Structures are given as structure tokens and as C-alpha cells.
Amino acid sequence: METMNEPNKSWHSQERLKILERAVQSARNGIVITDPKLPDNPIVYANPAFSELTGYSQAEIVGHNCRFLQGADCNQSEIAEVRSAIAEGRSLMTILRNYRKDGTLFWNELSIAPVHDDEGTVINFIGVQNDITARKESDRRVSEFYSMVSHELRTPLSSVRASLGLIDEGSAGDIPSGAKRLVTIALQNAERLLKLVDDILDFKKMETGNLDLNTAIVEPDIIVTSVLSSLSQLAANADIQVIKQINTRKSLCADSDRILQVLINLIANAIKFSPRGSRITVAVKDVGKSMHFAVTDEGPGIAEKDKEKLFLKFHQLDSSDTRPKPGSGLGLAISKTIVELHGGTIGVDSAVGNGSTFWFILPLVPKS
Numbered sequence: 001m002e003t004m005n006e007p008n009k010s011w012h013s014q015e016r017l018k019i020l021e022r023a024v025q026s027a028r029n030g031i032v033i034t035d036p037k038l039p040d041n042p043i044v045y046a047n048p049a050f051s052e053l054t055g056y057s058q059a060e061i062v063g064h065n066c067r068f069l070q071g072a073d074c075n076q077s078e079i080a081e082v083r084s085a086i087a088e089g090r091s092l093m094t095i096l097r098n099y100r101k102d103g104t105l106f107w108n109e110l111s112i113a114p115v116h117d118d119e120g121t122v123i124n125f126i127g128v129q130n131d132i133t134a135r136k137e138s139d140r141r142v143s144e145f146y147s148m149v150s151h152e153l154r155t156p157l158s159s160v161r162a163s164l165g166l167i168d169e170g171s172a173g174d175i176p177s178g179a180k181r182l183v184t185i186a187l188q189n190a191e192r193l194l195k196l197v198d199d200i201l202d203f204k205k206m207e208t209g210n211l212d213l214n215t216a217i218v219e220p221d222i223i224v225t226s227v228l229s230s231l232s233q234l235a236a237n238a239d240i241q242v243i244k245q246i247n248t249r250k251s252l253c254a255d256s257d258r259i260l261q262v263l264i265n266l267i268a269n270a271i272k273f274s275p276r277g278s279r280i281t282v283a284v285k286d287v288g289k290s291m292h293f294a295v296t297d298e299g300p301g302i303a304e305k306d307k308e309k310l311f312l313k314f315h316q317l318d319s320s321d322t323r324p325k326p327g328s329g330l331g332l333a334i335s336k337t338i339v340e341l342h343g344g345t346i347g348v349d350s351a352v353g354n355g356s357t358f359w360f361i362l363p364l365v366p367k368s
């Protein structure tokens with residue numbers, strides 16, 4: 001097949017030019033070409049999609065610098081980046097607030113690139129405009145939804161869980177044995193829901209880069225003991241023995257709540273996937289300047305092909321013999337982010353039929 005790079009064959013340069021022009025004319029993105037050799041780098045070509053996007057006619061566009069799309073909103077920091085890229089003759093992608101002829105705002109994902117002649121001199125710039133207003137709007141709605149979830153759902157849910165907890169432990173007086181079982185089930189489900197809401201909120205923080213660490217000196221033994229006590233009921237219900245092996249006297253500088261969260265995720269997962277009557281070992285040891293945490297179970301193990309997917313968001317492996325287990329599928333993705341924020345690494349060693357060891361390694365002092 002002949003390509004556009006083989007002009008000597010049946011492709012005449014006229015024909016190629018015609019095709020190139022038609023392609024640019026038909027593109028759904030705005031495309032402009034400017035001439036930096038002329039004063040103020042004016043537009044010398046704009047395709048129909050650019051007119052459609054901005055509402056300006058060809059006569060109003062050609063001969064003008066693209067900045068007319070900024071209206072009075074010309075103090076955006078991204079505009080300075082565009083100016084430097086043009087001055088240095090390099091390409092750039094950025095997002096600008098632009099305004100149509102009728103004054104309505106649109107978010108312009110703009111990419112510009114220099115066009116060189118045979119000597120390497122910049123003779124033109126090409127700009128491609130992508131209207132991402134709909135995407136921005138849906139991001140805003142999602143953000144609003146998260147803050148609605150956090151306020152409208154989490155607060156009453158916490159109070160339901162706290163009240164059920166008090167009833168369950170007998171603080172509100174004796175409850176008939178038939179009702180006790182129901183209260184315990186309601187409490188467990190309220191806890192599950194709250195965990196799901198917390199996972200979603202953490203995940204959102206993670207995506208927007210707002211998951212911050214509050215670091216202090218942490219004793220591994222204290223953390224592991226606290227995690228095991230909070231999971232003791234879950235382990236007992238699943239008839240699983242959880243064994244603690246602390247082989248360190250060192251402490252580390254970390255966010256104890258977040259490390260607790262990682263351990264809870266790993267151990268709760270291990271409990272979820274382990275057969276009744278089996279054992280889980282939680283081991284901690286120091287090696288050089290880092291602390292190694294490992295959660296080993298006697299569960300079904302994980303196939304090689306599934307290992308890399310494990311730490312992806314919303315991921316749960318199919319388990320051949322059981323129904324999908326409850327959970328948001330976010331726990332491991334969140335754990336990975338927490339460990340990496342500390343400058344550590346997380347992973348799994350496992351073979352099908354031989355159980356799994358989920359481990360993470362944290363530096364004794366996180367990198368700043």
C-alpha cells in the first residue's frame with residue numbers, strides 16, 4: 001500500500017494536499033494555524049470546527065491572535081505557560097477558560113506545537129482545541145456527590161452504628177436473646193456500610209492527591225495488638241486463629257491511623273478468604289532502615305496472572321468456589337497509596353493452593 005510518505009508514486013503532491021486539507025476541515029476538534037513571523041502571531045487558518053466551537057466567523061478569526069477567546073479572563077497562570085512555550089518554540093498541552101462569541105464559558109483543552117521548515121526554523125504553530133466543558137461539569141457533579149455522601153450519609157450512619165453498638169453491648173439494658181442476634185447482624189452491616197463509605201471517601205482523596213499523612217512515632221506491637229483486638233470478633237466468627245509475631249524492638253515514624261487501616265484491610269481480607277479452622281500470621285520485623293509487615297494466610301492462594309490486578313481500584317478476584325466476597329474492592333488500592341505515601345512498597349507472594357503473604361515495607365523514617 002502506498003503511504004503519504006511515498007510522493008513519487010501515484011500520489012501527486014496536489015492530491016496529498018487536497019486530502020490533508022479535507023481531513024483538517026472534517027476534524028471534530030478545532031484546529032488553527034498561526035504565523036509567528038507576522039506581528040502578534042495571528043491565525044492564518046482555522047477549520048470549521050473552530051468556528052463552530054467558538055461561534056466566530058472565519059472573517060472574525062483569521063488575522064487575529066487566539067487570545068480573543070480569553071475575553072477579560074486573561075490572568076490565568078496557564079496562559080503564561082503558553083506564552084513561554086511559544087517563545088521557546090516547543091509544544092504544550094494545557095487547559096484554559098475560554099469564551100464563545102455569545103460570552104458563554106467553555107473549558108478548552110489546548111495543545112499547541114511548532115511546525116518547522118527543512119532548516120529547523122519555526123515557521124508556524126498548530127493549535128488543536130478540545131472542548132472539555134462536559135467533562136468538567138461531570139467532574140464537578142461527582143465532587144458534589146462525594147461531599148453529599150460524606151455529610152448526608154456518613155454522619156447518620158455513624159450514629160446508627162454507635163447506637164447499635166451500645167444496645168449490642170447491653171448498655172441500654174437487657175435485650176431478649178432473639179433480638180440480640182438481630183442487633184448484632186444490624187451492627188455488622190452498619191459497620192460494613194460505614195467502611196464502604198469511608199473507602200469511597202478515601203479513594204476520592206487519593207484521586208485528588210488530598211490523602212495526607214499525620215506522622216508520629218509508632219510502635220509496631222501497639223498497632224498490631226490494636227488491629228487484632230478490633231478484628232477478634234470477625235476472626236472468631238470465621239473460626240480463624242490470628243497469631244502475632246513481633247520481631248522488632250524498633251519504632252518507626254508513620255501515620256499510625258493509616259498503617260492501622262492498611263493492616264485491617266490486609267487481615268480482614270485474609271480472614272474473608274481463608275477456610276474455617278485455618279491460621280493467619282501477622283509478622284513484623286526490622287531490616288536495615290525499614291520495617292517489614294507480613295500477613296500470611298492458609299487460603300486458596302492467588303494465580304500469577306491475577307497478582308498485578310490486585311492493587312487496582314474496584315478490583316476483586318473471582319474465587320472459584322465461593323460467591324463474591326463483600327467489600328468495596330478499594331481496600332488494596334487505598335493500602336497501596338498509603339504505603340507509597342510513606343515511601344514504602346506493598347506486594348504479595350502467593351501460589352495457588354499454598355496461601356498468600358501480603359507484605360508491605362516502610363522506611364523507619366518516611367521520605368519527606
Ligand SMILES: Cc1cc2nc3c(=O)[nH]c(=O)nc-3n(C[C@H](O)[C@H](O)[C@H](O)COP(=O)(O)O)c2cc1C
Pocket residue numbers: 032033034041065066067069070079080082083086096098108110112113125126127128129
Ligand atoms: C497555535 C496556537 C493556538 C492557540 N489557541 C488558543 C486558544 O484556543 N485559546 C486561547 O485562549 N489561547 C490560544 N493560544 C494562545 C494565545 O494566542 C496567546 O499565545 C496567549 O494568550 C499568550 O500570549 P499573550 O500573553 O500575548 O496573550 C494559542 C496560541 C497558538 C500559538
